[in-house]
Amino acid sequence: MKLHALSPLERQDLIKQYAKSFSERAKQHDEEQSFPFENIEELKMIGYTSLSLPKTLGGQGIPLTEWLKLQELIATADGSTSLSIGWHMGIVSELNQKNWPDSVLTHVTKKISQNGFLLNTAATEPDTGSPTRGGKPTTQAKKVGSDWVLSGRKSFTSMVPALDFILVSASMDDDQVGYFLIEKGASGVRVEETWNTIAMRGTASHDLILENVKIPHDHLVELVVPGKKSPSGWLLHIPACYLGIAQAAQTEAVSFASTYSPNSLPGPIKDIPAVQSKIGENEADLIQARYLLYGVSAKWDAATDEERLEMQSELGVAKYHVVNAAQKIVDRAMRVVGAQSLFTSNPLQRYYRDVRAGLHNPPMDDRTLVLLAQSLFN
Incomplete structure (x- = not known):
């Protein structure tokens, strides 16, 4: 059964049903510090990951209040699963407000709506701390011909083992800071398993390592000012x-x-x-x-x-x-x-x-x- 065909209360009931299995697995994932792939796959299967995607982009565009209640229900079973998928749900909910290149936006949103692809941002770095504090990323993006080449290290990359798309913040030669879209499997991208915490162990928020990662010119999707962000x-x-x-x-x-x-x-x-x-x-x-x-x-x-x-x-x-x-x-x-x-x-x-x-x-x-x-x- 797909969530998009249900009423808000029916959606809550279905999430409660799946949350039972999330709860049963939570202890094991916490003790093993393993990522709850099963939970994420089940959420994909019932169409959860496109619920917050705007209707104009192929999703269901449900109100913030409704999907927050679903996030709360998931968290009663497994906090790590809720926090992990919450980043994806939030980011995709405002994609209709972004000025991404049309071809890139269409590609990403089609994969999310039809295949359940997952998206998250990699913005935190060991040297800068939380990006909300205004630190400029040390990850560098250099223009090589018509392409971009990125190198750097990102920390706290939640859900990284399951991500299909990653928005990476990087500094450019002209002193600007931008977000670049990197796809899973790109050459030079690897994950270093550094997530060794006592809390939210199942989020698998490992370090993302970028070593001369080449991406197309139009994958620079946004220019930003560090520490300056509209309310979300x-x-x-x-x-x-x-x-x-x-x-x-x-x-x-x-x-x-x-x-x-x-x-x-x-x-x-x-x-x-x-x-x-x-x-x-x-x-x-x-x-x-x-x-x-x-x-x-x-x-x-x-x-x-x-x-x-x-x-x-x-x-x-x-x-x-x-x-x-x-x-x-x-x-x-x-x-x-x-x-x-x-x-x-x-x-x-x-x-x-x-x-x-x-x-x-x-x-x-x-x-x-x-x-x-x-x-x-x-």
Whole structure:
């Protein structure tokens, strides 16, 4: 069954069905630090990867709010899968706003809509840190005849084992910075398996190595100014992911509290006021986080292009509040479960590690808070 033929609620039901198998595989992928190829292939099979692609480009063009809810559902099963596919979903959602060469745009979007091809950006580098900070890429693009030749190293290239297209930022001889489209299998492209973290281990965010990679002249698809970017509603896939992880932690805590009954008590620990208080705090935070996240996304869906340019603060605040709430929710869930939450057999310890990664996804907390303050002083 394909998602495009279903209603929004039916899409959620189908994603929930597939999420069951994602959840069953999550422990293995985390322990082995392996990429969840099966999950990605199943999402392709049901047409998930073209849902956010604009209709004018052959996709379904579903609203941001709708696909964020699907991202949250995926994250309740496996945060790494949600975060990985979220980058693709977000980038392709705004391809109709790009001034790419027609032949390149047609080629890419046709592959995405008909074959489920995957796209992500490689912009972070060891020497520059997050591209949102404004660092100029050390990756170089040189004009050789009518072609471009790229050399450099990119880090944090999420989902790189499964990518078909990669947008690479590079500096040019004229001091400009551009994004270049590289296709899977291009000569000189290799992956160095450097992803050795304790969080989001299944994203396979390895280093991408470019060694004299030759690409056609029209694969320079965009010129940019480092650190200068218009607001992007699709980046809300990040808090949606961590909200899903927080929900999974709450569900685990409720299940444990409902069944765990030490012989010192007449019944399960769910009857203890202190446990009820923690579960209640978590539910309150989840409700608040959802209202904020989906309130901002609904405003984005209804806004004009001009109105969206004024939404940077709201987008940043949504990420800030939701991700920080997720940290607290997972922590409280672990307090409910106690020392058993630290066992490697318990998913809570994975949620605890994974949810920490949200602090290091853009925009960073300090940047959001400084921009808010500056908007008041200006």
